[in-house]
Amino acid sequence: MKNEWKEQIAELLGESKLLLDTASLEKYSKDYYWYSPILEPKLKHKLAEGIVLASNEQEVNQVLTYAYSQKIPVTVRGAGTGNYGQAVPLEGGIVLDVSGLDKVVEIGDGYVRVQCGMKMGVLEKKVREQGQELRMYPSTFVKATIGGFISGGSGGIGSISWGTLWDDNVLEAIVYTMEENPQRLVIRGAELHNYIHNYGTTGILTEVVIRLCPSKEWVQSIVSFESLEDSLHFAHALAHNETIPKRLLTPMEWPIPSFFVPLAKHLKPGAHVVFLETEDGTLPSLTLFAAKYKGRVSHVIEAAFYHKVLGLSDFTWNHTTLWALKAEPTITYIQAGFSPENFISQMQQIKAEYGDEVLLHFEWMRSGVRIVPGSIPLIRFTNEARLYEIIRFFESIGVSVSDPHVWTLKGGAAGKLNNMQKKKLENDPLGLLNPGKIAVEI
Structure with missing residues (x-):
């Protein structure tokens, strides 16, 4: 790409909106892909050629219009808390940071309209001041933006009651297309599935209604068990108990709790735990x-x-992986869905086959009308072949796996990949939005 575009972007938006120094290029071109020992060597050298900081929709429009005219790739970024290289620019170009779009537009009864760059921790505080709270948020919610969560996430704390992003938790999105004259689309209903967990490939979110x-006032507790089986039976029963409202339900086998240094004095060595x-x-x-279920409340x-x-949620979902990596840098993870009926048998088969090479923790959650045991197993990584052998074993016993060691969108995106590919061609005819993250023929 020729250097003239940098001067022209600076003229369009002002020099302060364009970052070209090495430190900024490195910082804004990365996310948490390094959780994966497979992605880390493949993505660590990928860099944008320039970082553009947008603070309003007009600037987003200007950048997309100009980039289209010059055929410059654009990769959108929120806070960079994703784990699959969603925000890593595979083909250079511009990283468009939209964290400056960070205003609450409206808080209503049962909904909030907010710009995509609003941090979820800040948003939770604001809506709680109005007697409401977020239905769900990721374990990274202190840093994560709402647009990044919708574009790259799926569920989190609160999913035990409210399901995933696809379960009617997103009501509307404002989306900009990548065309000669970018369109400002107002997306509602089933059409939202083309923009949830889209990695910014089918359009750029600037505002959402969730x-x-x-x-509620939430008390946090740790329930300890002598056996993993008892902890899972308890979690399953509690997940289906409607008399005890829940926001978090996370069983973990020992030695996972040993990784949580700040909680060490509250955890009995050898005990399997459920965080609530x-x-x-x-x-x-x-x-x-x-x-x-032979459990006792050991910490409140x-x-x-x-x-x-x-809080306890800071040790759950994929934050569990982060704490594990601090303790054992060779650990990695996969994302798995266990059977609501046969999860105990599946767990036992995995433990019999792999022992402590695979460490299990679960996140009980709603998905559609069902309550299911999701899981983000920790893997003591040795090599890629062994990792995929473990994945194949999971699948052979009926445990579904979403592979977090690839940067491309796959059919696991709520089964909507084909429609997303069609929308990509429609909204981004030159294939300039986050190229390489979704397979389509241009």
Whole structure:
């Protein structure tokens, strides 16, 4: 790409909106792809040629219009907390940072309209001031942006009650296309599936409307068990118990809890644990319920400290992987879906085959009308062939796997990949939006 475009972008938006120094190129061209020992060597040298900082929709429009005219690739970025290289520019060009679009437009009864760069931790605080809360958020919510979560995530804390992003949790999105004259599309209904978990390949989100729910006071607790089987039976039963409202339900086998250094004094060596967020006032019922499954409540964080100190959710979902990596740098992970009926048998087969080479933790969640045991197993990585042998074993016993060691969108995107490919061709006819992340013929 010729250097003239940099001067012209600076003239369009102002010099402060364009970053060209080496440190900025390195910082803004990366996300958390290094969780994967397979992606890390493939992506570590990929860099944008320039970083553009947008703070409003007009600037997004200007950048897309200019980049289209010059055939410059554009990769959109929020906070860069994704794990699959979603925000890594495979073909250079521009990384368009939209974290400057960070305003709440409107808070209504059961919804919030917000710009895509708003950090989810800030948004949670703002809506709780109005007596509401986010239905769900990722474990990275202190840093993650709402647009990045919708474009690269799927579920998180709250999914035990409210499901995934596809479960009517996104009501509307404002999307810009990559054309000679970019369109500002207002997307609602089933059409939203072309833009949820799209890696910014089918259009760039600038504003979204998401559902809220009435806020609750949440108490956090750790329930300890002598056996992994008992912890999973408890988690399954609690997931289906509607008398104890929940925001988090995460069973973990030992030695995963040993990786959580800040919690060391609250964790008994050798104990399998379940991390919970339940509505304040439910602790007596929860204690009795746990006892039925040979569990005991071993640590409690009172509701008054919720989101004011390091919380249990900071050790769940893919933050579990982060803590594990700090303890054992060779650990990696996969994303798996266990059978709601046969998860105990599947767990036992995996442990019999791999022992501590594969460490299991689960996230009970809703998906559509079902309650399912999702999982992000930790793998003590040796080589790529062995990793894919483990994946094939999971699949052979009926455990579905979404491979986090590739940067391309696959059919796991809520089964909507074919429609997304068609929308990519329609909205991005030159294939300039985050090229290489979705397979289409241009």
